[in-house]
Amino acid sequence: MAQYARGSAVAVIRLRNPPVNALSRAVLQALEDGLKKADADPSVKAVMICGENGKFSAGADIRGFSAPKRLGGALGPVVSLIESSEKPVVAAIEGVALGGGLEVALGCHYRIAHVKARMGLPEVTLGLLPGAEGTQRLPRLIGVPAALDMITTGKHIPATEALKLGLVDEIVEENTIEAAIRLANKVIGQPLGPRRLSLKPVPKVPNMEAFLDEALAKVKRQARGCLAPELCFQAVRAATQSPFADGVRRERELFQVLLSSGQAQALQYAFFAERAVRRWATPGGASWSSAAPQPVRRAAVIGLGTMGRGIVTSLVKANIPLVALEQDLENLNKGRKAVMFLLEREAMKMEGGAQVLDFHNPARLQFTVDFDLLRDVDLVIEAVFENMALKKEIFHKLSKICKPGALLCTNTSALNIDEIASATNRPQQVIGTHFFSPAHVMRLLEIIYGRHTSPTAIATAMQLATALKKVGVVVGNCFGFVGNRMMFPYVQQAVFLLEEGSRPDAVDQALEDFGFKIGPFRMSDLAGLDVGWRSRKDQGLTGPSLPAGTPARQRRGQRYSPLPDLLCEHGRFGQKTGKGWYLYEKAGGRTATPDPWLLNFLSQYRDTHGIQTRFIDQEEILERCLFSLINEGFAILAEGIASGPEHLDVIYINGYGWPKHRGGPMFYASTVGLPRVLAKLQKYSEAHPDVPGLQPSAFLKKLAAVGNPPLKEWMSYLSQQSSKL
Ligand SMILES: CC(C)(COP(=O)(O)OP(=O)(O)OC[C@H]1O[C@@H](n2cnc3c(N)ncnc32)[C@H](O)[C@@H]1OP(=O)(O)O)[C@@H](O)C(=O)NCCC(=O)NCCSC(=O)CC(=O)CCCCCCCCCCCCC(=O)O
Numbered sequence: 085m086a087q088y089a090r091g092s093a094v095a096v097i098r099l100r101n102p103p104v105n106a107l108s109r110a111v112l113q114a115l116e117d118g119l120k121k122a123d124a125d126p127s128v129k130a131v132m133i134c135g136e137n138g139k140f141s142a143g144a145d146i147r148g149f150s151a152p153k154r155l156g157g158a159l160g161p162v163v164s165l166i167e168s169s170e171k172p173v174v175a176a177i178e179g180v181a182l183g184g185g186l187e188v189a190l191g192c193h194y195r196i197a198h199v200k201a202r203m204g205l206p207e208v209t210l211g212l213l214p215g216a217e218g219t220q221r222l223p224r225l226i227g228v229p230a231a232l233d234m235i236t237t238g239k240h241i242p243a244t245e246a247l248k249l250g251l252v253d254e255i256v257e258e259n260t261i262e263a264a265i266r267l268a269n270k271v272i273g274q275p276l277g278p279r280r281l282s283l284k285p286v287p288k289v290p291n292m293e294a295f296l297d298e299a300l301a302k303v304k305r306q307a308r309g310c311l312a313p314e315l316c317f318q319a320v321r322a323a324t325q326s327p328f329a330d331g332v333r334r335e336r337e338l339f340q341v342l343l344s345s346g347q348a349q350a351l352q353y354a355f356f357a358e359r360a361v362r363r364w365a366t367p368g369g370a371s372w373s374s375a376a377p378q379p380v381r382r383a384a385v386i387g388l389g390t391m392g393r394g395i396v397t398s399l400v401k402a403n404i405p406l407v408a409l410e411q412d413l414e415n416l417n418k419g420r421k422a423v424m425f426l427l428e429r430e431a432m433k434m435e436g437g438a439q440v441l442d443f444h445n446p447a448r449l450q451f452t453v454d455f456d457l458l459r460d461v462d463l464v465i466e467a468v469f470e471n472m473a474l475k476k477e478i479f480h481k482l483s484k485i486c487k488p489g490a491l492l493c494t495n496t497s498a499l500n501i502d503e504i505a506s507a508t509n510r511p512q513q514v515i516g517t518h519f520f521s522p523a524h525v526m527r528l529l530e531i532i533y534g535r536h537t538s539p540t541a542i543a544t545a546m547q548l549a550t551a552l553k554k555v556g557v558v559v560g561n562c563f564g565f566v567g568n569r570m571m572f573p574y575v576q577q578a579v580f581l582l583e584e585g586s587r588p589d590a591v592d593q594a595l596e597d598f599g600f601k602i603g604p605f606r607m608s609d610l611a612g613l614d615v616g617w618r619s620r621k622d623q624g625l626t627g628p629s630l631p632a633g634t635p636a637r638q639r640r641g642q643r644y645s646p647l648p649d650l651l652c653e654h655g656r657f658g659q660k661t662g663k664g665w666y667l668y669e670k671a672g673g674r675t676a677t678p679d680p681w682l683l684n685f686l687s688q689y690r691d692t693h694g695i696q697t698r699f700i701d702q703e704e705i706l707e708r709c710l711f712s713l714i715n716e717g718f719a720i721l722a723e724g725i726a727s728g729p730e731h732l733d734v735i736y737i738n739g740y741g742w743p744k745h746r747g748g749p750m751f752y753a754s755t756v757g758l759p760r761v762l763a764k765l766q767k768y769s770e771a772h773p774d775v776p777g778l779q780p781s782a783f784l785k786k787l788a789a790v791g792n793p794p795l796k797e798w799m800s801y802l803s804q805q806s807s808k809l
């Protein structure tokens with residue numbers, strides 16, 4: 085757990101807890117024992133602490149936070165013990181020193197890091213604060229502004245930056261352990277007082293109060309309802325106001341608040357959920373453990389519109405050579421310009437810039453209108469218009485041109501993967517890779533297997549997700565897959581609420597206050613209202629194919645709102661036309677303001693359809709939008725479209741701006757309590773019997789009836805499914 089060894093004058097304590105040397109109780113105990121042994125041994129003149137297998141430590145064992153006897157209080161005293169040692173202690177940081185791992189290093193008198201190491205205090209991302217005195221030591225070492233930045237954002241910084249900040253004393257390119265032992269030998273006998281961070285004053289910032297006020301405003305703005313960043317801030321502020329011991333007491337109080345906040349649980353659930361979905365499985369028995377991916381040495385993207393541009397950018401950033409294809413020269417030139425613009429911007433953010441990305445080299449990025457250039461690629465991602473006939477035509481062509489082993493991926497947002505695959509001679513190599521807009525930014529990659537998709541194809545798409553630094557989530561094939569299918573009833577409720585008396589800004593505000601990055605109407609305006617309009621026309625829900633005499637507010641016996649169609653008929657496509665659910669300063673503008681035209685239009689619409697306007701409170705907005713989305717999630721689980729609730733949650737957090745501190749929709753449902761979700765859906769369903777999305781799913785009813793079991797047990801109530809959390 086932590087191995088103690090004595091060389092010449094330097095004792096070595098090696099943290100050992102694979103895979104990341106997390107600080108479990110046992111590791112901490114062994115560390116404490118090692119320190120005491122070194123202290124008691126007169127032949128030991130200095131101590132070096134390092135981690136096994138090239139990693140210092142990823143911090144406290146997160147799984148231990150939910151254990152009855154938390155490691156909580158144990159870490160702070162061990163860090164103090166290190167600092168108070170009368171023999172110099174040197175931290176040799178390789179790989180990562182995160183959270184409690186970095187706090188251990190801060191207790192050491194000297195820190196030396198490998199040039200490739202990363203450091204950070206990411207507790208805030210788990211809903212916590214660095215509770216082992218890190219909020220008090222770090223500002224003393226690197227100053228308040230830099231410490232606040234690290235502690236309130238949780239960002240990892242590279243060793244080179246750590247050196248500039250003074251977080252480490254030295255960085256090395258070769259053997260860190262040997263360098264640390266050399267340093268330890270060198271500092272034997274030197275006074276330790278100046279190296280003990282708890283004894284240092286916090287460096288002054290001119291006009292500290294004004295600086296802190298401004299920093300707090302920024303932290304609050306970015307937190308969107310998440311508690312941890314503000315409490316992290318308060319802990320650091322305590323360091324500027326109180327002596328070390330009082331600051332530590334304040335840190336502990338704040339830590340306790342966070343520990344019992346519920347948000348910490350949600351964020352830790354999200355951390356493990358993201359890792360659990362890597363272990364994918366299908367109802368047919370294919371799984372991550374047995375499927376091997378094929379290499380992707382060269383790829384192609386077809387269609388350089390909104391999505392294709394981002395996908396190309398992502399592939400270039402992942403260093404995958406590719407061919408980018410458009411339907412004609414005009415679109416090719418437009419697409420090329422857009423891609424180059426994105427790549428230039430990305431390059432500016434990177435060390436080494438355009439040279440590293442090498443996107444001007446045609447061997448790495450080739451633009452063409454010639455399908456023949458796709459002969460030797462290993463993987464194609466199609467991102468043309470959302471039209472089944474067009475997609476089938478393209479896939480038919482691909483199956484004739486591409487080499488036999490090539491994987492054929494579609495970026496469709498809702499269409500049937502099996503039908504697309506039916507146009508090819510290799511349905512086992514056809515798979516959905518659903519990117520989210522903007523594709524080079526959003527982390528989610530929804531991976532959709534069809535009836536014939538092979539395990540190798542799934543494994544290859546998952547490997548691609550990793551290469552693109554995205555979170556791949558494997559799901560089954562149904563209209564809208566998981567994310568968009570759950571989104572339909574949510575957006576539908578939002579529009580129904582407008583019919584009944586609400587306003588776009590009221591609905592958006594309620595959901596943004598809940599923590600969504602952006603409410604449904606702002607989101608529709610951003611994505612373009614015409615996208616859904618086209619899809620509804622294709623489905624025969626509106627437009628010329630709608631049978632004459634169809635009631636305005638009903639389709640196939642269910643409630644339907646023609647409001648979004650009417651807006652499109654008025655040329656209101658959202659931001660791109662300068663007006664949609666909101667008014668914008670110009671076409672392409674981004675500042676949404678409530679539009680008096682729309683409010684008047686809504687009022688006339690209600691009069692036309694004899695709808696009595698009523699006041700709708702925030703609670704009803706939230707319940708109807710969120711519970712209908714969650715309800716669809718239960719139906720998806722029951723159908724085996726996703727293999728566990730964590731899949732749905734990871735999709736919502738990474739693709740739809742669901743507030744992470746609420747753990748995802750299914751986790752949120754578990755915190756509300758399934759009987760309550762059910763009762764509310766029943767109530768709204770009775771009030772709106774023609775809305776199927778409000779009728780509680782059978783699976784939700786079952787789980788409520790069996791006594792509201794914890795989320796990790798849900799799947800055991802369905803035959804042949806198991807949650808992987
Ligand atoms: C480290 C990583 C960057 C590695 O990434 P990568 O290589 O991509 O691998 P992963 O797949 O992410 O990880 C591999 C594997 O390891 C698991 N894992 C990773 N980190 C941890 C961890 N810290 N603990 C446990 N397990 C971990 C991961 O889940 C994977 O396993 P799998 O799930 O089975 O696949 C990356 O993993 C990463 O970023 N990790 C998280 C780093 C992090 O966030 N660290 C901070 C941890 S929190 C911390 O250190 C808290 C503290 O400050 C200490 C607080 C305690 C002190 C409290 C004193 C106050 C007293 C108050 C009173 C309390 C009273 C009481 O106790 O009741």
Ligand SMILES: NC(=O)C1=CN([C@@H]2O[C@H](COP(=O)(O)OP(=O)(O)OC[C@H]3O[C@@H](n4cnc5c(N)ncnc54)[C@H](O)[C@@H]3O)[C@@H](O)[C@H]2O)C=CC1
Pocket residue numbers: 386387388389390391392409410411412415419466467468469470471474478495496497498518519520521611
């Ligand atoms: N826009 C979005 O937010 C999202 C869209 N999607 C899906 O991605 C796909 C593409 O959508 P967008 O990029 O928004 O569309 P878009 O309309 O912006 O771009 C489509 C591009 O495909 C090109 N194209 C059409 N026919 C072609 C052909 N035969 N050969 C080569 N290129 C051809 C067009 O010239 C155009 O540039 C659709 O299936 C859509 O449903 C998925 C996720 C999000």
